[in-house]
Amino acid sequence: MDIGRRAFLSRTAAAGFGFTALQSLLRAGTSGVVSPLHFAPKAKRVIFLYQAGGPSHLETFDHKPKLREMHSKAMPESFTKGQQIAQLQGKPLICFGPQFGFKRFGRNEAEVCELFPHIGGIMDKVTVVKSMWTEQINHDTAHAIMNAGNILPGRPSMGSWVTYGLGAESSNLPGFVVLMSSGRGGQMQPIAARQWSAGFLPGKFQGVKLNSNGDPVLYIKNPKGVTTEAQKKTIDTVNALNQTQYEHLRDPEIQTRIAQYELAFAMQASVPDLVDMSKEPQSALDAYGAVPGDGSFASNCLLARRLAERGVRFIQLYHRDWDHHAGIPQNMPLKAEEVDRPTAALINDLEQRGMLDDTLVIWGGEFGRTPMSQGGNGRDHHIKGFSFLLAGGGVKRGLVYGATDELGYAAVENPVSVHDFHATMLHLLGIDHLRFTRKFQGLDARLTNVSGEVVKGLLA
DSSP, X not given: OOOOHHHHXXXXXXXXXXXXXXXXXXXXXXXXXXXXXXXXOSOSEEEEXXXXXXXXXXXXXXXXXXXXXXXXXXXXXXXXXXXXXXXXXXXXXXXXXXXXXXXXXXXXXXXXXXXXXXXXXTGGGEEEEEEEEOSOOSHHHHXXXXXXXXXXXXXXXXXXXXXXXXXXXXXXXXXXXXXXXXXXXXXXXXXOGGGGOOTTSOGGGSOEEXXXXXXXXXXOSOOTTOOHHHHHHHHHHHHHHHHHHHHHHXXXXXXXXXXXXXXXXXXXXXXXXXXXXXXXXXXXXXXXXXXXXXXXXXXXXXXXXXXXXXXXXXXXXXEOOOBOSSOHHHHHHHXXXXXXXXXXXXXXXXXXXXXXXXXXXXXXXXXXXXXXXETTTXXXXXXXXEEEEEESTTBOSSEEEOEEOTTSOSEEESOEEHHHHHHHHHHHTTOOTTTOOEEXXXXXXXXXXXXXXXXXXXXX
């Protein structure tokens, strides 16, 4: 059966599929379910630089001189009694002071670890949140809370929620893209595909993982002897069969399948251009520290900017080896070298292109690290207090928000939960998290679960 696209569309329209509905799946961009938006949006897109494994706030953005004074002394029981601890439970709890010096940067003289001079150089453009806290102390469930607001399987990720709410701006790239990298100096974190799952939302809102080296998407190129025209005829034929099945079953996932075949075909042309760095000036590559094709965090940051330029709504970079149960003095410099320059370069690049104001950039992991030592020179998982960086997208500039106690154990000033963070992110995108729900198992499910408040002190 060889049907052209026009014939396919007219047949499906006559069959009652709803010509307008199908066109909406195939046209440039799709609108989201929140229309009109609840608020005037500050941000149009999100780039989340996810540092998987849990960076130590005590060697990044939360200087604790008192902890340095207490180094090698017993951690006061008043801080830890009855508290949830991961692998140090039942073991002597010994204070482990900051392993590197801190310097002051920017108009507010924000303290940043000396390992991060490039991020220090942009402190007037970012907000440091020092009072993050989370609910789950082990990696997998902590990733689930950070990504989906819930540890239960089958819940949509935040990137899926955002693209479901706002829709897509691009017709030839996914609305939600995931990139991964790893480097030196840390225990590798396994990251499961469920972290970018659409859960109970329509499947077209699931994140699409692009490979950092080699072909960015499997089978992006046609086999030898298969022309673009032949490929298109195949897709039209398959979609016609899918349409016939839809007429019998009325399953909305079949509509998603039709749209995804069209998107996959469009990506065969758009993705090779996306990842072709040959048009980037050497000055840009040098600013990021990127080597095209090396799969590094730096190259992924540059690719994130290119994705943002092309209308991708939610871009998530996982840098996977921040789990430092040992060897912080040796390993933190390696991690800092990998992320410091490209993080600053991305924020500067977005600003120079006039994109920072409507792009929310986030830097952080699933939790922090303990003020107590593990294995002599490492730190255990820690949920009571850790740090995030935020930039652009309606967030204040040059702000240090919240604080942990004098030993960096718990958030004591303006604590920000993960649900608060999600509520604030959605607010910046023009969405009221309380009204942004989807019926699931008889309940009005939402990204922020049953709590969360917008952190108004972060808003510009």
